[in-house]
Amino acid sequence: VQLQASGGGLVQAGRSLRLSCAGSGGSLNTYAMGWNRQAPGKEREFVASISRGGGGSTFYSDAVKGRFTISRDNSKNMVYLQMDSLKPEDTAVYYCAADQTLHNVIVVTPKYGGQGTLVTVSS
Secondary structure, eight states: OEEEEEOOEEEETTOOEEEEEEEESSOGGGSEEEEEEEOTTSOOEEEEEEOSTTOOOEEEOTTTTTTEEEEEETTTTEEEEEEOSOOGGGOEEEEEEEESSHHHHHTTOOSBOOOOEEEEEEO
16 A cells, blocks of 8 residues: 655645545555654654554654644545644654554554654744
8 A cells, every 4th residue: 555645735724624644545544544754853642543444543742742633534545634723842843653453553663664754843
């Protein structure tokens, strides 16, 4: 499966952005999905995950809990990350991730990833 993230950009602190992840070459319905990010000079870190199928279970890093919301639309083969109350420390390249095992998404070793989308939050 191929993943393409989009929706990044430059935004002021306190504003919102919605990232999208489009899947091709397979149905995302069978995968646990997630978002990871990598800030300049830092290691890639987990942001959010959603269980496969109906996506009834979500999990967030402490850094984004209460501000970010992950969702999926299996009919469109899409996954989203709604980011509210953005902070300058959210500045990073955001990557979509997919794996049949949720654990691999959370520990940032997903089987499938793709090119990321840059989010820059100005103060």
